[in-house]
Amino acid sequence: MSYELWIGARYAGLARSRRRVGRGDRFVSFIAASSMAGIALGVAALIIVLSVMNGFQTQVRDRMLSVLPHIELYVPRMGPEQVLQEWRQIADMAGKNPEVRGTAPFVAAQGMIVRGEALSGVQIRGIDPKLEGSVSDVSGQMIAGRLDALAPGSFSIVLGNQIANSLGVGTGDTVLVLAPQGSISPAGFAPRMRQFTVSGIFSSGYYEYDASLAFINYEDAAKVFRDSGTSGVRLRIADMQQAPLVARQLTQALPSFVHAQDWTQNNRTWFAAVQTEKRMMFLILALIVAVAAFNLLSSLVMAVKDKRSDIAILRTLGASPREIARIFLVQGSLIGVVGTLLGVGFGMLVAYNIDVIVPFIERMLGVQFLPQQIYFISELPSSPQIEDIAVVAATSLVLSLLATLYPSWRASSLQPAQVLRHD
Structure with a gap:
């Protein structure tokens, strides 16, 4: 394993050092974990909502076509x-x-x-x-x-x-x-x-x-x-x-x-409304992933500031600016990948078992989320689509990668002499 990958994984909280972990390392690991959790929650929310909307459209369509030709x-x-x-x-x-x-x-x-x-x-x-x-x-x-x-x-x-x-x-x-x-x-x-x-x-x-x-x-x-x-x-x-x-x-x-x-012509208005609603919900919920990506960017900027001394020491030992940039690229990419995988796993777990989860919550709270007179159906359906899950995962990974570019560039541009003089 190259040292850039090992250090980046350690900063991301996915690798451990043999020496005692300091307060600074714990802080970096905490902000990395919070960024990872934000990405996971955003991805899971997107998958669950899109699956429910797909299920709603499919179930209503099938019930309509059980009567209509x-x-x-x-x-x-x-x-x-x-x-x-x-x-x-x-x-x-x-x-x-x-x-x-x-x-x-x-x-x-x-x-x-x-x-x-x-x-x-x-x-x-x-x-x-x-x-x-x-x-x-x-x-x-x-x-x-x-x-x-x-x-x-x-x-x-x-x-x-x-x-x-x-x-x-x-x-x-x-x-x-x-x-x-x-x-x-x-x-x-x-x-x-x-x-x-x-x-x-x-x-x-x-x-x-x-x-x-x-x-x-x-x-x-x-x-x-x-x-x-x-x-x-x-x-x-x-x-x-x-x-x-x-x-x-x-x-x-x-x-x-x-x-x-x-x-499709007999029910064109209804299906067009559902498709429009699905697109708008994707854009709105994608903002959750975007906020998580901004959180990742800010956490990486804080990590760079906290690790200024380490960066300066690595530079004096012969590390090039590109190698320093790769360390934080690895850190941000690992946070994005792990957060996306956790979000996909949690989102699919809920989406495939929503027919059990929602009735349990309704019985526990004594409410009905879908009155039949309003929503035409009384049970919350779910139909996860591989295409939607792939788009959500790709969007999360791209946003996470973009969020790592500026902190990586800033880390690579630090001058070791100035850093060590002030520290």
Whole structure:
């Protein structure tokens, strides 16, 4: 081991001398340890927060796509009944794409559900219960009743559990569904309405959908919402990440009057907001690492000042300015590397076990960090990504290395004669 590496490691508190450690050495080791701890905490905080944000995005996306299709094909200028007469042709044409795994018809509309004095605005989806399982997971999310009870002409409805709770209904109860369009009579405007029987209740785990989504048979939906609904074909593909590419391919392969819209377009605002928030959180939390790097710089400057006599003695023994600079470069680099490794280890430990740590803290403090009505999910998710961890570690190492340059240059520029004269 070269003496520069040994002395630098000793100043960093990672190597010990055989002689008794003096007060100055203990002081240098203390400020080195504090700098190391600051870097470790900053790196760990970055990894934990980015992992939680990745987990939040992934979990909400998966819950959304358990109800929503990967791609929707619709004809905006035609009524639901007209489109449904030709939906099998559109589905067959779309099925020629090798990525398509399932197809099913749909009718989408907005309406009101009334039960006594309770009223709720909902998004109504007309579906084919026999084919819905090929494009969504609603059938597996039923907590009461069955999805296949939505037979054509039965005018049955499946509600989200939050809607059912707000209306106070269960399976077998009846509700009144109001369509936006109606008829004008001498008595005034009369909205179109139809009585439906609640045949099931589902829970997707995504609060927004559980509180605003209802399913009926697509033929019944075409009759009730013939003037206000849109209809088409829902698709599920092999890789949901390829949905934008597959949608563009289908747009080119299908007739011009058929529009293709993938799940990223349907939820563009939400995903853009999450990405922006993630970038801002990275920049904000990176300041913690930057502060730790400034702390490292100041600690190295203090170490250089404390070790002026040692530097002067080494210079008189023949050490070159470059060798002196390398000593403090080694010291700062070791502090940065060890602090980064400790931060990565601690951050990954917490990120991979956050599903155990957070419930324990909630039980101990008697609080809930994620109210479902606000954050759509009730458990804090975590999804550590190797790319994020690598970027955080590289950022920490670069900042640590930059923080060592000025103290190293200052140590190498000390004149031994002046130092020894004053000491």
